[in-house]
Amino acid sequence: MSEGQRKPKYSATRRLHLKSKLLKKAASMLVAESEAKKHEKEKAVNDCFPPLKLSGLSVQELQELCKELHRKIDVVDEARYDMEVKVTRNEKEIQSLNQKIIELKGVKRPNLKRVKKTTEDMLGAYTDTSKLMKADFKANLKTVKKEEEKREEVTDWRKNVEAMSGMEGRKKLFDAGQ
Numbered sequence: 423m424s425e426g427q428r429k430p431k432y433s434a435t436r437r438l439h440l441k442s443k444l445l446k447k448a449a450s451m452l453v454a455e456s457e458a459k460k461h462e463k464e465k466a467v468n469d470c471f472p473p474l475k476l477s478g479l480s481v482q483e484l485q486e487l488c489k490e491l492h493r494k495i496d497v498v499d500e501a502r503y504d505m506e507v508k509v510t511r512n513e514k515e516i517q518s519l520n521q522k523i524i525e526l527k528g529v530k531r532p533n534l535k536r537v538k539k540t541t542e543d544m545l546g547a548y549t550d551t552s553k554l555m556k557a558d559f560k561a562n563l564k565t566v567k568k569e570e571e572k573r574e575e576v577t578d579w580r581k582n583v584e585a586m587s588g589m590e591g592r593k594k595l596f597d598a599g600q
Contacts, residue, residue: 474487
């Protein structure tokens with residue numbers, strides 16, 4: 423048999439039944455865990471702060487009890503405020519250190535890939551009307567005319583040799599030199 427046609431170990435109804443049992447067990451475990459946390463919290467509060475005994479106290483004793491509770495509340499508020507200040511100071515310090523780390527690392531530029539684009543693709547990135555207007559970048563370029571160097575006319579060298587031969591040719595050269 424191939425792997426695709428293997429028979430499952432459990433039937434579909436059996437799997438559904440097991441799944442529902444697992445879900446019920448998980449739900450009951452969550453409820454028990456939340457109850458345990460609740461009892462633990464109550465125990466911690468009762469240990470730190472015993473219940474007040476208000477019965478049989480005079481007015482002056484109740485006032486003293488209130489003053490004592492206010493002093494305890496002030497002490498707790500001061501401690502909470504000090505902790506908040508320390509936390510904010512530490513957060514600012516962490517933020518500044520992170521900023522320094524970023525500055526020291528520097529900004530890494532990603533490796534860019536070369537992309538060949540036609541003029542129509544380049545215009546399409548900048549305008550929506552690239553289909554209507556096609557650009558011809560070469561049409562806008564200036565045309566430069568090359569100046570031709572002045573060349574002496576090339577004539578047949580044989581005629582030139584015959585003209586320069588003899589005394590008359592030397593006389594022409596002598597006159598041209600002066």
